[in-house]
Amino acid sequence: TLLKINPIHRKVIFRAKGRWGSSLNRGEEISNHLKSLGFDTMYGEGVGVGNPGETTYSLPNDTRDSTIVFLKGPTTQEEFFMLKNNGNKIIIDLIDSIGNGDYTMEQICGWPIDGLIVPTEQLAVEARILKPNIHVEVIHHHWDKKHLNNIEQYRKDEFRLGYIGSPGGLFYGDDIDILNTVHKWEEQTTTSPSYTCHYSVRPEGDSQYLYKPNCKASTAAAVGSNIITSRDYSLNHLLPDDYPYYTNTDVESVKKVVNYAKETFGSKVWNGGLEMMRELKERTSIERIVGGDYVKFLRRFN
Numbered sequence: 001t002l003l004k005i006n007p008i009h010r011k012v013i014f015r016a017k018g019r020w021g022s023s024l025n026r027g028e029e030i031s032n033h034l035k036s037l038g039f040d041t042m043y044g045e046g047v048g049v050g051n052p053g054e055t056t057y058s059l060p061n062d063t064r065d066s067t068i069v070f071l072k073g074p075t076t077q078e079e080f081f082m083l084k085n086n087g088n089k090i091i092i093d094l095i096d097s098i099g100n101g102d103y104t105m106e107q108i109c110g111w112p113i114d115g116l117i118v119p120t121e122q123l124a125v126e127a128r129i130l131k132p133n134i135h136v137e138v139i140h141h142h143w144d145k146k147h148l149n150n151i152e153q154y155r156k157d158e159f160r161l162g163y164i165g166s167p168g169g170l171f172y173g174d175d176i177d178i179l180n181t182v183h184k185w186e187e188q189t190t191t192s193p194s195y196t197c198h199y200s201v202r203p204e205g206d207s208q209y210l211y212k213p214n215c216k217a218s219t220a221a222a223v224g225s226n227i228i229t230s231r232d233y234s235l236n237h238l239l240p241d242d243y244p245y246y247t248n249t250d251v252e253s254v255k256k257v258v259n260y261a262k263e264t265f266g267s268k269v270w271n272g273g274l275e276m277m278r279e280l281k282e283r284t285s286i287e288r289i290v291g292g293d294y295v296k297f298l299r300r301f302n
Helices: 021-036 077-085 105-109 121-130 185-194 207-211 215-222 251-264 268-283 286-301
Strands: 011-016 041-045 066-071 089-093 115-118 135-138 161-164 179-182 197-200 226-229
Touching: 011 021, 021 041, 021 066, 021 286, 077 089, 105 121, 115 121, 115 286, 121 135, 135 286, 161 185, 161 251, 179 185, 185 215, 197 215, 215 226, 215 268, 226 251, 226 268, 251 268
Parallel strands: 011 041, 011 066, 066 089, 089 115, 115 135, 161 179, 161 197, 197 226
Antiparallel strands: none
16 A cells, blocks of 8 residues: 655755756756646746855845755845744755865754755764654656757767867867867857767766766766766666766776777667667656655655
8 A cells, every 4th residue: 555645845955155056957947847747846046145246135024935956055144044933944055066165064954954966875974873854765866958959950970079068077188189188167058969978987086976967867868878987986776887978087087988998889788878868868857856855855855
């Protein structure tokens, strides 16, 4: 028999300091999807400090009985503690803030929070040790549907290797002569389908390898491509251990896997990789992430 699960009674408010790609994905898009499922949600960005050129926005001082999801970290200390003192439930969605070195887990667990969303199981274990009384959940990053807007115009009959992301996440780029790079955020969603193989290699043990979310692999999956990738912790349980284009993270290994991917393009090995990526696409769709994982997590805060 199925257990009857209570609906979410509290309003869910997403807060971000600024309009970044990740705040739109993890805030605005999730808020809109929850709304489509019948939940009371809103998204707001800006830190309310009034500096020239900055969005100024802060939640009203009488905001109560809601679940507040701060994206990456608190907006301002004043708003954070006002909301906590008003009896709201406070959640931090780390996204990539630990991978970028914005905070440490010790800092975050020192704050009076009720819940934590993390990108890897290792971070979840660390958080549960530091703060046993909070709800901690790995909720994978969904892929952005904007990547599908121009997908029909691209052919998939030749090997084209692309890195889609900020320069700070590109390793060994100068050593791979066939690698194309797309750094500008506004170009990423329009060009990602043109690459039949994506690239995301982070040195083993690097903070990005340990703590960054699964965005690059899921983006490749969304546009029907394979990816040459390190075995980042965020890919545990998302891509199988025998995915053919995993690489060790020394430069010679990376070059070998690039050549292997090029040589096996269109082969049985290549198509086997694409099948694994199709499963990743389904697992990290917004419908599955929000309708399944996110709703289940939010129900803990009623």
